[in-house]
Amino acid sequence: MRNLLPPVLAVLAFGLSPAAASDRDVAFFKSVRGEWVGPGEIVAGKYKGTKFTCTLTGDTHDSKIGMKLDGNCRVGVFSQRMSATIERRGKGYRGTFLDGAAGKGLDIVGGTVSSTRVVMSLNRDKLKGAMLARMRGKDAMNVTVSVRVDKELVPVIGMNLKRVDAAPVGALSRK
Structure with missing residues (x-):
């Protein structure tokens, strides 16, 4: 029993093991599979509203x-x-939004995943920001993109997406 105490304390102190974290990450990404549709709004900046x-x-x-x-x-x-595109590389995440910072998009330079959300760090030259995607049940996802202004993250884009692939489309009901 004494020999088990240090590993148990380590797990409690540092969270999930890498294998458990990977399983959790895979489960989240699988929950995003499918067709999504929904409204969004630019909530700050030149195109606000x-x-x-x-x-x-x-x-x-x-x-x-x-x-x-896509x-x-x-x-x-x-x-x-x-x-x-987001993919795990080593202990972190990397990816691109549109064609990445080398083009007209953003680079994804890091991130964390929990059972219901991802938070990704975004970068383009001097622009720094974050993208938060949160699952609201299995058929709803909220996405917020924020940029760093001074030392504060300011939301600039918000979207509310609904899964549409699970619902029958064009089905006739019988009476």
Whole structure:
């Protein structure tokens, strides 16, 4: 019994083992698989008040811990392709939003995963920020993108997505 005390204390002090953390991460990313649709709004900055609607498909990587989101967001008749890729590399996460900071997007430079949410660090030149995606049950996800202004994170984009692949579409009801 004495020999078990140090490992038990270590687990209590530092949280889950790497294997348990990986299982939790995989479970979260699998929960994002599917078709998502919902409204969003720019809540700060030059385009504050602009409302948009996104249609996204979530999937997991074949051989890596992570996920891919792909689709588009539209404002009126204008549509913009959206994509994000996140994958575990070593003890952290890396990825891109759109084509990454080398193009017109952002780099994902780190992050954490819990059973119901991910928080990813975003970077583009001097712009630093975070993206929080939180599952609200199995069929709803809220996404907030914030940027660092001085020492504070300021939300700039918010989205409320609903899963649409689980519901029958175009089904006729019998009476």
